Amino acid sequence: MTDISTSGNNQTSNDNLALRIFQWLFVLVLIYLLITAVGMIGSGFKGATKGQATDLFAFATNPFMGLIIGVIATAMIQSSSTVTSIIVGLVAGGLSVEMAVPMIMGANIGTTITNTIVSLGHINKKKEFRRAFAAATVHDFFNLMAVAIFLPIEILFHPLQKAAGYLAERLVGGENLSVKGLNFIKPMTKPVIDQFKSLAHMISESAPNVLLIVFGITIIFMVIIFIGKLLKKLMVGRAKDIMHGSIGRGPISGIASGAIVTVLVQSSSTTTSLMVPLAGSGVFKLKQIYPFTLGANIGTTITALLAATAISGDHAILALQIALVHLIYNLSAVFLIYGIKDLRKIPIRGALWLARIAADHKIYALLYMLGVFFALPGLMVFIYQLIA
Template identity: 65%
Template structure:
């Protein structure tokens, strides 16, 4: 009888939870819509602000190493590669040359690694635990650094990624100025919001109106990605952790696929890789078991930029091209580095050595974070600017 008395209350509680979940998913959909609109605003604003001078504005970043540093530092400061790559997509739509943007998305991969590296510092009091946690965090760094070392010279010499991205983007377009035939509904759906914003801000005149519109778009990207990240964490992080526990240790392919899936669900490689740091620190999983999951996280984070590129105005084909370049770079990086036996565990060995060294001398960890993500990139950017 007591059980029967509690059933209505339990039913009401379940109904409220289900209603709350649906409201959260609707919120996610609305924020993704806002994100796509924001990227379109950035493209339109940047084009209006610069006219045909976009290339001259980013002349300092024509040097690919400067572009790499810009992407690294921007992502390290913002701690969101999704935000940075979405902004890059908008800038490309507004006239930023694709060749300049390619090293920037490579740098975004490096910069996003800082979050899980900072998370590992929470284990600093226990020597062995910190060694494992710091190794698990920095294996992501080393993989991304090795990937840049391999692919940036190839890109400089042959334009490999730029050509591949263009090849992948072309089937979606009937011509240089045509909109995406298969995804035109996205552009149509976002057009009312983007056009309203353009009418409001561009009425201020050029270049002020364009600058304000672009800045407004950037602010909307920050807002939408921050809020969608919070909602997805509430909705998915528990499930993501379950997927991790189920998939890690079942082999490299399972690890890569689960890393891709989890990052696609939570839309944050920083969150995904940070989830596994405590697991490594506690000794629940070895570094070699966690390593493939990290590689999948790199692939899963590309979805945001691809979505953002589906509805931009201006140079829409180039915007989709840079989004596909980011995806191609991460997929091919996994295939090459993990696929070749002599390269496969170089990031693991480097991370293990650094973890052991940092556990012996905690100042090494601080020096590493400041040096890799801020000091060295800042010095390189300064030297490049002076040159």
């Protein structure tokens, strides 16, 4: 009898192991598809614009227009990873890095809509809603502040673009510190991209490149959804361990664990949304949640870096440059805003103030979301055009 039950347990454990191996293999396939899809967008965009990508995006020479594209695109599809991967693909296809930087910043703002929507689920209990909404919007306030500080500086002096360019040059272009070894990616992705090119030609003779871009975007979108679901299952145990380990260890540990959990689940929205119920229940204080969400900003930059490995040739440096802009921008924002005590407090105060108002009059929460994610970027474009 015991033998039967032991062998039954062994069978179950073998099945679980097989399932996990299968799931991990599927994750690898998805990463391969993500990289391939970025390559598709790059190739399609290059072909569609025939080297005139900057002309096609002439409307985005207004940096606030770039910002609004990033905000709205990310808010609509609720995934900054998808948007930043697409941006990397567009840069690889010829979009200038200068135009892409505000889009990346916009994606940072747009992604905060997800945890704000999650916090709305606590509407039935006023106190709980106030805490949950504050935990969600502290991320918004931080990211808005980061754009308010860094975008004007970037427009005037391009420090992010220059720093990322220097690093990308060292990593891809230099003779010494080169990752030219990553060129093995191209032979791996090229056959699939060629298949999709043929398919695009078969479907449409007149606009195969546009179709290739559509394929690329669709694949990225699907990959991010599937990979998020799979990694949540596969990594929940590890994520728990990391979070258990960070309790009672201060803000630096909070930032680090937020970044690691985000890398593990490949989604900053998932990490920051996870914080909302923890804050809503009152068990975690806003001060504890805040560094964790900042870590999510840093951790999410891994996707664009991963996407950049898809690009080889002349545009490899530029693709890596825009991915590094995302990383350097988020790191700098955390160092500057969280590093300076007076600046650090602003997002907390803003979030608490807004949450108090929204708990009393829920319509303000809706007005806030429409304002920040849609109306404000539009207003900025209008003002910039007036000034220009």
